[in-house]
Every structure is written in C-alpha cells, then in structure tokens.
Amino acid sequence: MTKKIGLGKAHSKIILMGEHSVVYGYPAIALPLKNIEVVCQVTKGSHPLKLDVTDPLAMAIFAALEHLKKQEERLEFHIQSQVPKKRGMGSSAAVAIAAIRGVFDYFEEELSLETLEYLVNQAEMIAHTNPSGLDAKACLSEVAIKFIRNMGFSEVALNLDAHLLIADTGVYGHTSEAVEKVKQLGAQALPLLQQLGDLAEVAEKSISTGQLKELGESMFVAHEVLKRLGVSSSECDHLVSIAKSQGAIGAKMTGGGLGGCIIALVKSQEKADKLSSLLKKEGAVNIWMEKL
Ligand code: MEV
Numbered sequence: 001m002t003k004k005i006g007l008g009k010a011h012s013k014i015i016l017m018g019e020h021s022v023v024y025g026y027p028a029i030a031l032p033l034k035n036i037e038v039v040c041q042v043t044k045g046s047h048p049l050k051l052d053v054t055d056p057l058a059m060a061i062f063a064a065l066e067h068l069k070k071q072e073e074r075l076e077f078h079i080q081s082q083v084p085k086k087r088g089m090g091s092s093a094a095v096a097i098a099a100i101r102g103v104f105d106y107f108e109e110e111l112s113l114e115t116l117e118y119l120v121n122q123a124e125m126i127a128h129t130n131p132s133g134l135d136a137k138a139c140l141s142e143v144a145i146k147f148i149r150n151m152g153f154s155e156v157a158l159n160l161d162a163h164l165l166i167a168d169t170g171v172y173g174h175t176s177e178a179v180e181k182v183k184q185l186g187a188q189a190l191p192l193l194q195q196l197g198d199l200a201e202v203a204e205k206s207i208s209t210g211q212l213k214e215l216g217e218s219m220f221v222a223h224e225v226l227k228r229l230g231v232s233s234s235e236c237d238h239l240v241s242i243a244k245s246q247g248a249i250g251a252k253m254t255g256g257g258l259g260g261c262i263i264a265l266v267k268s269q270e271k272a273d274k275l276s277s278l279l280k281k282e283g284a285v286n287i288w289m290e291k292l
Contacts, residue, residue: 006042006106010097011035012083013090013138014166014263014290015254017222018147018200020182020231022132026197027148029156029204030138033089033166036288038081040098042106045076053126060096060123064103067119075106084286086172088255093135096123113140129176146204156204160292162212162249163272165264169235170285175256178231185229192225199225216250216265223252231257235283240264242282246275265292 011034018028049065052058057079065071077099083091100119104111117136124131132149144156182189199218206215223240226232236253243251243264251264264279266272276287 001108002044003106003108004043006102006104008040008042008098008101008103008105010038010094010101010139012037012094013135013141014164014261015088015134015138016144016164016263017203017218018134018196019088019255019257020179020226020229021193021196021200022134022147022149023130023179023182024193024197025149025151026193027146027200027204028132028134029144029146029200029207030134031144031158031164031290032138032141033288033290034142036082036089038079038083038091038094038098040095040102041078041080042099042102043076043078045074048072048074056092056123057095057099059126060099060120061103063119063122064100067115068103068107068109070107075103077102084168086174086260087168088173088175088253088257088260089166090135090139092128093120093124093139096120097136097139116140128179130179146200156207158207158292160207160210160212160215161267162292163266163269164290164292165243165266165272165276165279166254166261166288166290167239167243167264167276167279167284168261168286169233169239169259169283171233171235171259173256173260174258178257181230181258189229192229195225196222212249212265212267216248219250219252219263219265220244226253226257233257233259236260236262239279239282239284242279243275246278247271248275
C-alpha cells in the first residue's frame with residue numbers, strides 16, 4: 001500500500017560550541033532551529049532513482065529505499081527548504097530527515113527514531129565522509145543538546161536572558177574539506193581540539209549557571225582556535241570582529257567552516273536588532289534570531 005503523497009518534515013540546527021573537536025570525541029553543544037524547516041513531498045514518479053553520491057537528498061532516498069527493500073520503486077521528490085545549503089545550518093541532515101520521513105510516510109511504514117537517525121547518518125556518511133553524528137542528532141532534537149560522538153547526548157536547558165544571532169556570510173561552507181584540513185594537521189591539531197573540547201565544557205557550565213559573560217568569552221576564544229585550525233574564512237572573521245566591536249557578549253563561526261555562518265550572543269532584543277542591521281551592512285546576506 002502507498003499513499004498518494006508522502007510527507008516528511010525536519011528542522012535545522014546550529015552549533016554553539018565544539019564543531020570539529022566533536023569529530024575527535026570531544027563534547028559539542030548544538031541547538032535545534034525549529035522555525036527553519038524543510039518539507040519533502042513524495043509522489044509516484046516515472047524514473048528510477050539516479051544515484052548521485054554528492055547529493056544528500058539522493059543518498060537519503062537511496063538509504064530509505066534500500067532499508068525498505070524498495071530500490072526499484074519510481075518516486076518523485078519535491079523539497080521546500082528554508083535552510084540555506086552549505087552554511088553550517090544542517091541543511092544536508094535536515095533534507096535527509098525530511099526525505100526519509102517522506103519515503104516511509106509514502107509507503108505507510110513505521111519509522112523509529114533509531115532507524116531514522118541510522119539512515120540519516122548513512123546518507124551523511126556518503127555526503128560528508130566521516131560525520132560525527134552531531135548534525136543528525138541536533139536536527140532530530142526538540143531541545144538544545146550536549147553531544148559526544150559514540151557516547152550519546154544529554155539535554156541542555158536553555159533559560160538565558162539573551163539572544164543568539166545567526167548571520168550568513170552568503171559564502172558556501174565546505175565541511176568535508178575543512179574536516180580533512182584538520183585531519184592533515186595531525187598532532188599539531190591535538191592541543192587545539194582539546195581546547196575546543198574544554199571550551200564546550202565551560203560553555204555548558206556557563207549556560208547552566210546563567211553566566212553570559214563566560215559563555216560569550218568562550219565563544220570568542222573558540223573562534224580564535226578555529227581560526228588557528230584553518231577552518232574559518234575572511235568573511236566569518238570580519239563579521240565576528242564587527243560583532244565584537246559592537247559589544248556582542250560573544251561571537252564565533254559555526255559549523256564546518258571555510259564559509260557559512262557566524263553566531264553572536266547579545267543580551268537584549270534591541271541590541272540584537274541593532275547588531276543585525278549592522279551585520280547586514282557589513283555583508284551578511286541573511287540573519288536569524290533565536291531566544292536562548
Ligand atoms: C559540521 O556541522 C560539524 C563538524 O564538526 C563535522 C561533524 O561533526 O561531523 C565540522
């Protein structure tokens with residue numbers, strides 16, 4: 001039995017702390033962005049799936065059909081996404097989640113969270129080579145999480161009197177290249193990765209005790225460490241320095257890097273609005289705001 005239209009939805013995510021070091025087993029903190037969504041519609045199609053290993057959507061559909069032993073089925077997919085591609089906002093994981101949910105819904109098959117996460121990570125493995133699993137976990141979560149690769153995750157209660165701005169440089173990020181760049185650094189990267197892991201722990205403590213200044217400082221320091229790892233970009237550096245000079249409590253690049261977005265922590269809505277207009281003047285092509 002199939003439905004006429006299968007529907008799948010997912011939301012995006014942003015990493016607060018711990019990108020790259022999370023690949024090496026250090027903790028990371030990420031938040032779901034529940035208002036930034038992807039919707040996938042699945043209908044009967046006329047062509048077999050074209051397997052494109054560079055396309056996260058194709059890989060996710062392939063993983064879902066293979067799991068259901070329906071590789072021969074001809075389907076059509078229509079994606080509507082508010083998540084910009086390749087900006088560190090989890091677009092590939094969110095598209096994969098929406099598509100897999102859509103395929104299972106189309107065939108009226110049950111889909112457990114475990115199977116969904118497994119299939120998303122399979123798709124991500126092909127698109128991203130060696131994903132830590134953080135993107136999938138954060139896009140599947142309704143709340144902020146602390147995540148440790150192969151160990152699990154815990155919920156992080158966010159009840160801060162602050163706002164997070166997400167500013168898109170408009171430049172594509174390159175996660176696989178950035179992960180490979182860090183790998184090539186070998187032993188040279190180890191103290192920097194350890195420092196990023198420590199900063200994620202500091203950030204978690206600061207969040208639980210409501211110490212915004214400490215949280216912000218750990219973000220500024222993390223940005224410098226990510227720069228030293230060679231995964232930032234001149235556009236991200238520029239927006240972080242603007243945020244800093246305008247009194248943001250903290251700011252850093254976010255996600256895989258070599259492009260993509262920055263995040264900035266500010267106290268009031270008024271400050272968020274002011275900084276947002278300024279970042280736009282300084283080159284940000286889009287800004288999102290999250291209450292923390
Ligand atoms: C990508 O969103 C985050 C990285 O840490 C890679 C990963 O976790 O797989 C750079």
